[in-house]
Amino acid sequence: MALIQQQVLRRGRTGLAAFGAAWLFFFRVLALLPRAFMRPLLVVEQVYALGNRTVPLVGLAGFFIGLVLALQLYGVLGRFGAASMLGPIIAITVLRELGPVITALLYAGRGGTALASEIGLMRATEQLSAMEMMAVDPVRRIIAPRFAGGIIAVPILNLLFDVVALFGAWMIAILAMHMDQGVFWGNMQASVGFMDDLVNGIIKSFIFGLAVNLVAVFEGFTAQSTAGGVARATTRTVVIASLAIFALDFVATAFMYQGV
Amino acid sequence: MRRSFGLEIGTGLFVLLGIAAVIFLATQTTNLEALNAGATYEVNASFTNVGGLNAGAPVTLAGVKIGQVTGIRLDMQSLQAVVTMRISKRFDRIPADSTAAIETQGLLGDQYVGIIPGGSLDSLKGGDTIHFTQPAIVLEKLINQVMANFASPGGKN
Numbered sequence: 179m180a181l182i183q184q185q186v187l188r189r190g191r192t193g194l195a196a197f198g199a200a201w202l203f204f205f206r207v208l209a210l211l212p213r214a215f216m217r218p219l220l221v222v223e224q225v226y227a228l229g230n231r232t233v234p235l236v237g238l239a240g241f242f243i244g245l246v247l248a249l250q251l252y253g254v255l256g257r258f259g260a261a262s263m264l265g266p267i268i269a270i271t272v273l274r275e276l277g278p279v280i281t282a283l284l285y286a287g288r289g290g291t292a293l294a295s296e297i298g299l300m301r302a303t304e305q306l307s308a309m310e311m312m313a314v315d316p317v318r319r320i321i322a323p324r325f326a327g328g329i330i331a332v333p334i335l336n337l338l339f340d341v342v343a344l345f346g347a348w349m350i351a352i353l354a355m356h357m358d359q360g361v362f363w364g365n366m367q368a369s370v371g372f373m374d375d376l377v378n379g380i381i382k383s384f385i386f387g388l389a390v391n392l393v394a395v396f397e398g399f400t401a402q403s404t405a406g407g408v409a410r411a412t413t414r415t416v417v418i419a420s421l422a423i424f425a426l427d428f429v430a431t432a433f434m435y436q437g438v
Numbered sequence: 439m440r441r442s443f444g445l446e447i448g449t450g451l452f453v454l455l456g457i458a459a460v461i462f463l464a465t466q467t468t469n470l471e472a473l474n475a476g477a478t479y480e481v482n483a484s485f486t487n488v489g490g491l492n493a494g495a496p497v498t499l500a501g502v503k504i505g506q507v508t509g510i511r512l513d514m515q516s517l518q519a520v521v522t523m524r525i526s527k528r529f530d531r532i533p534a535d536s537t538a539a540i541e542t543q544g545l546l547g548d549q550y551v552g553i554i555p556g557g558s559l560d561s562l563k564g565g566d567t568i569h570f571t572q573p574a575i576v577l578e579k580l581i582n583q584v585m586a587n588f589a590s591p592g593g594k595n
């Protein structure tokens with residue numbers, strides 16, 4: 179019994195220590211962020227690697243989600259004679275929740291893992307130590323540009339996801355179900371708010387981008403210098419980032435939509 | 439150099455796509471356009487009961503959306519609800535003696551303000567008040583009345 183207690187305490191302590199270390203690391207990266215933009219090509223490279231390369235994945239996922247949403251909702255709403263509400267419901271769910279959350283999850287799997295394994299491998303092959311030897315701060319040269327590129331990429335990916343998902347829904351509603359164009363867009367414009375839905379969605383996406391990229395660079399930077407260590411860092415990135423996205427989504431929603 | 443050039447173009451395209459997406463979403467899917475449609479004018483109307491009317495609800499004439507409700511406040515002098523509506527300048531020939539009614543989309547749908555045109559030759563202008571109004575019909579009250587009529591044998595019917 180006492181042994182279990184000890185184990186739990188020890189686990190809790192190391193977990194808490196890692197959490198604290200991640201925050202300290204976050205502030206260290208934040209402080210160096212302006213410096214990262216002094217060499218913009220490094221950031222541009224990362225936006226390309228993390229953003230552009232994720233567009234096909236996010237785009238296809240958004241398209242299929244739009245298709246499925248429209249198919250499902252058209253049937254269900256039709257039963258209540260409310261098919262005209264298809265546009266607003268899809269727009270609100272996509273802009274508020276599905277866009278930011280699914281984009282961040284996909285990004286964690288595509289960009290986050292790439293970041294963690296790349297930085298982890300740099301750690302394992304002692305490239306980071308070599309930099310320190312040469313008096314180059316690896317956080318400034320390696321971490322900050324990657325973090326900056328990542329947090330720029332995620333909200334843009336989210337917006338692309340939103341557009342493609344609405345396009346998918348539009349295809350089902352107009353092309354397949356022959357709904358009226360005017361009803362679809364008009365009702366959407368009547369009930370979707372610029373601040374409430376679009377801007378809040380972008381803010382959410384930005385928060386998720388911060389979280390996922392922080393987890394990824396932190397796990398990579400603190401990875402054990404072995405093949406297994408890099409693998410663990412990559413896995414932990416996906417697990418922790420996904421959970422963080424869901425938890426942050428709840429917190430953000432609770433603050434944003436108290437009375438809406 | 440060639441590689442970084444292509445990379446910069448790609449990244450630029452990516453960011454531009456993001457900006458285009460914001461503009462598309464803001465103008466096509468949200469009520470931003472309706473709010474900022476530039477030329478609008480405001481009219482007020484007092485109701486004895488606004489029911490479930492909310493700011494942002496559409497204002498229609500003959501079923502066509504011509505504006506939206508921008509505010510609802512209580513006038514402590516008359517103890518009536520004053521509804522402020524913003525109507526697009528395109529619809530500037532609404533007779534001054536029109537009636538504003540709070541109507542419901544379907545049986546349980548959202549409430550909106552319907553303008554029933556009058557016959558006056560004068561038109562509503564910015565800052566005008568619509569004098570003839572019909573309050574919201576509260577469904578529960580109607581049902582209560584019907585039930586009361588059914589229940590009491592000495593009722594009217």
